[in-house]
Amino acid sequence: MMNKSEVIWPDYYHPKHSHIHVRSQIEIPEPPEVVWQHLVRAPEWPAWRHSKTMVQILSGDSTLCKNTMFRWKTSWVDFHCTVVEYTLNQRLAWKGKKGGVDMYHAWVLEPTKTGCCITTESTQRGGMTWLTKYFAPKQLRKYHLKWLEELCRQSHGNCEK
Template sequence: MNKSEVIWPDYYHPKHSHIHVRSQIEIPEPPEVVWQHLVRAHEWPAWRDGKTMVQILSGDSTLCKNTMFRWKASWLDFHCTVVEYTQHQRLAWKGKKGGVDMYHAWVLEPTKTGCSIVTESTQRGGMTWLTKYFAPKRLRRYQLKWLEELCRQSHGHCGK
């Protein structure tokens, strides 16, 4: 397995999901700098002009293993639990909304000029058999905006 690949729990693996979206960006900051912004969930709403809401349900405002939180963004609204946490390298949470199960993972890998950030998410169950026809495009746009904002938070701007 490549270091930049997500370690999928079998249940959430893309081969078992109706929806799978992967996005990637490289930024000129080391993983340690990016990580500090990624795990501060309470700051996410400020990134998106109030279009995102995060409510920490257990733990403090910085995500760590087993932190439970509610994450609402646009049409997404999930109760999540952090299930993977390797400081400066890997972060993943699973979430649930009604009959839909989701998994969202982040992998940070150092490069010669900063770091590569990969984010992937899957959804299964509920109406995903139907939403798979339009949701992936919307999720990809959302992921790309989030990656660009993570770049801005970490570096001050994000070149295109």
């Protein structure tokens, strides 16, 4: 039986088939509903101290929902993404592509007695990931942790690591 906080991986993107896999987690003192409001507002992500991040919604309105297409660009990646999983206040995931690299990024929000636990995981495969797997996970992990801390700040005002 699957734990609620586990990502529901499409087989193609499963970590066992990917060169790069990063998982990060944080607990915050806010319920999933509060966190969710900030997570799905992708065009606002760059304002969260992600100065080298750009998000452009390509289809739909300014919040992510199932089948929303968007461009997500950081200082070292530029993916065209589609939201493939959306369960209100619980699960959000998108797949993306840049050249020969395929990626999958998932979020799971699970209620706790004091707020919620946020888990984010991503995988990459194809293209040069057979080579970048030696340095990209460290960068990606730092990016995830920064993203989680900023999501906490947006939702609660301050956050402990």
